[in-house]
Amino acid sequence: MLTSGSVDVWVIVWTSILLSGTATLIALIIGLPVGYLVGSRRFLGRRAALVVFNAGMGLPPTVVGLVVAMTFSRRGPLGFMNLLYTRPVVVVAQLIIAVPVVMAITAAAVSAVPRELTMQARSLGAGALRVGALTLSEARMGLLAAVAGGFGAIISEVGAVSMVGGNLEGDTRVMTTAMVQFTRQGEYGPALALAVVLMAVVIFVNLVLTGFQTSGDRWERDGR
């Protein structure tokens, strides 16, 4: 089934992973530091920042798709870049969806690190960078959840990627948009094959997230 017919499902799977993976990577580069800063420091407006993160997580992906499509269309402010219906703009839209997720989960993971630990490190002479590294190391399961959460949010999204990508064969056709197309054409074989792969990805992401959730239990039980 996965190699059936004239439809090359693996090209589509690879496109999904490439685009969502790139978007997640950039989301991490942006989101991890910001999430860390908001999670670890006490500052005026911290609560407001957390509210913004959580609101961002609730942002409907289709709204993101609409705004990005309008911005990059020929008649939009960034139309001169001719990026609508290309891979880069798909990454941009997915990035906007993933960044709040990464920020929120990172902030939560970082703020869960006991303050005694960082205080002790600082009292032993560690600089800010070292303290940061230590905190991130302690929060590593949470950071893994941030990666999984960000990636999971965009790999199964269909509205935004359809609106800004155009489902172009071999270019911006990803698992979700392809499933919609094949179902509309009555080609259930390729659609199911893609569904199987997508489910496998989603299950893997959830295993990682559950690992984060239960890592606390493991620590209490085994002390590590």
Place this chain on the structure above:
Amino acid sequence: MHHFKSAPRLRRLASVSLALFLVFSLAGCAARQAAAPKPASSDLVLASTTSTQDSGLFGTLIPAFMKAYPQYKVKVIAVGSGEALKLGQTKDADVLLVHSPAAELKFIADGYARVRKDVMYNDFVIVGPKADPAGVQGSTDTTAAMLAIQKAGAAGKASFISRGDASGTNAKELTLWSKSGIATPTPTADTWYLSTGQGMGETLKVADEKGAYTLTDRGTWLSMASTLPGLRIVLEKQKALLNQYGVIVIPGSKNEAGGQAFADWILGPAGQKVISEFDVAKYGQQLFIPNAK
């Protein structure tokens, strides 16, 4: 209780109003009961194409049919012609309105329906970027046009967007390539050939954004042209661009009687009139030309 005449004026006014209200409500109920009881309406599934949907025809056609036949509630499922025929095959639709004559005849030959009947036609047009880099305008015929597009594409000067979704329009496009002696292009082998796998509306938007050529039915083009400033018609009114619609009733479907009623209506004078008048005022020309025999 006081006598009515001695009660305060406001209370009298209130009780009179209430009484009148009750009387009128009861009268209304009685009137409704006296009217003919509304028959239970049955669902009628019409599988048709995205092009027909995008042109807006159903917005006029379906209400007109349901006015003539209030016992049917039409549900339009707009997909590509290929998928519409599949819905007929599995009897998930009661009647089909598609525009893929070769596939329709095969459908009949395979025994999924008894007959197909011509309903209406419109034509396809080739649209492209205003500058027309492939020089399609002024082509003698469609073969010359397709060759010109392929040549410009290979030279990196133009691109073509395909529906790529087994729709009637897609089938026509593939026929045009093969009639011109060109092997069907593919996005992997030909970088100038893109395939959206979606409906006409989305495909036109992609063509507009990328300044590319595409094949579209005139109906969708007319209804969307104002939102596609980068495109214009570069080839039209060619015999090879004719687009014939057919209606097929699915025997043994859930509401075959309803399907037959729809087919009879659309082929009859009432339905044909609705088709011939559709959006003429808006565009100054017919979108669809009725040709039931």
